[in-house]
Amino acid sequence: MLTISTHKAENIIEKGTGCMDALVNTGWNVLAEDISFPAAVINQKLLVNNAQWMQTFSERAKVKLAPHGKTTMSPELFKLQIQHGCWGISLATVPQVVTAYNNGIKHIILANQLIGRRHFDIIAELLSVGDFEFYCFVDSIENAKSLGKYFSDKNIKLNILLEVGVVGGRCGWRDNDNIMQLCEVISQYQGLQVRGVSFYEGVIHGENATNEIINFVKNIKTLCQSLHSKEVFSSGEVIITGAGSAWYDLVAEHLHEPDNLFEFTPIIRPGCYLIHDTGIYQDAQQAVLTRSELAQNLALEPTGELLSSLSIWAYVYSIPEPGLVIVGMGKRDVAFDAGLPTPTLHYRPGTAKPVSADKQWQLVNIMDQHCMMTTPTDADLAPGDLISFSTSHPCLTIDKWRCIGLIDDDFIIKKQISTYF
């Protein structure tokens, strides 16, 4: 049935054909059109820059880092993060946890409720091996009872973090004043160990977000002191964990202020920093740099700043009207929920090297497999030209790809990495 030899099919790296060994040095040249397009590539140097940046930030901020792995769902990138010193990986679902565990990640926060019979079975089986430090969030009496019964019956200790939420937000217990209702239920189950408190401040928006987040974090600190004094926490390390990719500086700072009355381990969970973007997370990081002296100092050092490391390369398919360019990249290839991609480079196959895309070129519409770009009517573009795009919102770009090429500065693919969505 296969008429394309395995060797040749392999370098359709991006869509539909599965992935090879991720560690192969492929040597394919993007500019020589060695691969099929559209294709997603990550600049290795920028990736490592970003890993180092957030690791250094966290160390100086005296917080541990458990980056949210749901952004990339790429075990190779999880390993890169661990090699740079991350405490562990945060994840959003049980299949994501299994993928990470099976790839050697042994410190995992399920930054979510653990719900459902099959999921209980899987986590119980992983915990029974004994090499796995696992935490999940609990925010309801119903879930506490289900987990408590299941894990107590199995005689397995499940580490739980009490999730505290925001009114009008997502998950999380709403009223700190009555959280002892939940704690008392939990205390009835020997299978449940309260190891700390968790939260996600990223659902707070609006003009007054900064102050609201600071107050939210301060209230959590107060709550934790109270829970500590009431001996809600199991003996051993107590974890307080929060922070997405937009407000991690504020969370890190205010978890340390005011002075702690008891010892705990602060863990932040940003996920988007490793890939970064030129959209919503670039904006968020600019705000971090405005707020945080620590981030400002880092930006002045050789590490510099977070940089967008991911590009989508796609062909010009057609220029059916002057100034209207149809590009072979669509909703199947790139995030479109937080602004459309930005043209960054233009390359005409056969020429020496890419040039910067004209800043007047602008994506104006996107369909499943195409997008429309407007340009000046005299733009020097032709069908068959390649354009690279930076993106906004890495989580919803990376999940479009099963394989992503890691490139050097000469656009040579040095490795392929796999994703597990």
Added chain:
Amino acid sequence: MLTISTHKAENIIEKGTGCMDALVNTGWNVLAEDISFPAAVINQKLLVNNAQWMQTFSERAKVKLAPHGKTTMSPELFKLQIQHGCWGISLATVPQVVTAYNNGIKHIILANQLIGRRHFDIIAELLSVGDFEFYCFVDSIENAKSLGKYFSDKNIKLNILLEVGVVGGRCGWRDNDNIMQLCEVISQYQGLQVRGVSFYEGVIHGENATNEIINFVKNIKTLCQSLHSKEVFSSGEVIITGAGSAWYDLVAEHLHEPDNLFEFTPIIRPGCYLIHDTGIYQDAQQAVLTRSELAQNLALEPTGELLSSLSIWAYVYSIPEPGLVIVGMGKRDVAFDAGLPTPTLHYRPGTAKPVSADKQWQLVNIMDQHCMMTTPTDADLAPGDLISFSTSHPCLTIDKWRCIGLIDDDFIIKKQISTYF
């Protein structure tokens, strides 16, 4: 490293762990929580109903059917469509073509431009085998020259369809009056055979869309008569192909009106009918039923109508405030670009069977891995309950899943199918 046995990991069917043999009779029971959630399932009976419906419609409308395979990118579903009598499969990219070809589909329309060195190589290699009937669209002189040189040098005949477009739309030659410019370039290459004309009317919107589409199709008919009289088409069968999922009835009807002056093969390319939805394509199909006597007659027969066959099942994670339900389904699991999913069934594990979801339950927000549903404050819902959702826009739901379960009416997964995005 693997601590979950292969057997047990297999029934995380939906995310992150790859797929098993698609033809296995799994027997997993959705209601018994045998699998991980969120999960995507397709009702087999409704799937077959939809396949039959569009096949019957096409046969009565005297058009051939080459459904757009990009919607599902599932070879098992391509085979189902071929078994029901489809002429072939349409696809949007070269990797999609390779996937279909490698799974036995030998009549393929690349409903797009064929662009790029690597893609030329792949198509040339497939064509050299000799068992492959392949067509691609051409809409520019630049592309015609590139294809012409490449395929003439290789001494391979490439079947091309002249793509005619809509002003302000997507690809396609804009001015029928000067299309001979393109045809004359093509005629210089012995490697290029003009086998017909193609179009996509789905970019026409607005209040007057019906009339504009009718005129567009009529103009294409006129153009084809002219091209025929000028002997632009290669000898043999001439194809005129158009129609997405919203206007296929109008296209089918007007390709046959007025009477043909020469023989051609009309082929329509709807893709969404097989899965259908309860959103934009349900609305489009209601319009078809209003317009088309043929569709109205079919709806009165046992075949009935197209029915939404795909559901996403997800857990209630948390009800942190009365009337606010957090569900474990997000942008990673379901389309959100054409309306949010609709709750259809509610099932509390351990009870006899699902009941219809309250019509007052409504998704109001969706994030990467969660969504927010509002309900009356006294809704009988609890964490751990399962909700099934129907969707809007199958193309952007199916591409979130590598494995989809085919279920019977008792919610037993009879097979798994794989997708190749």
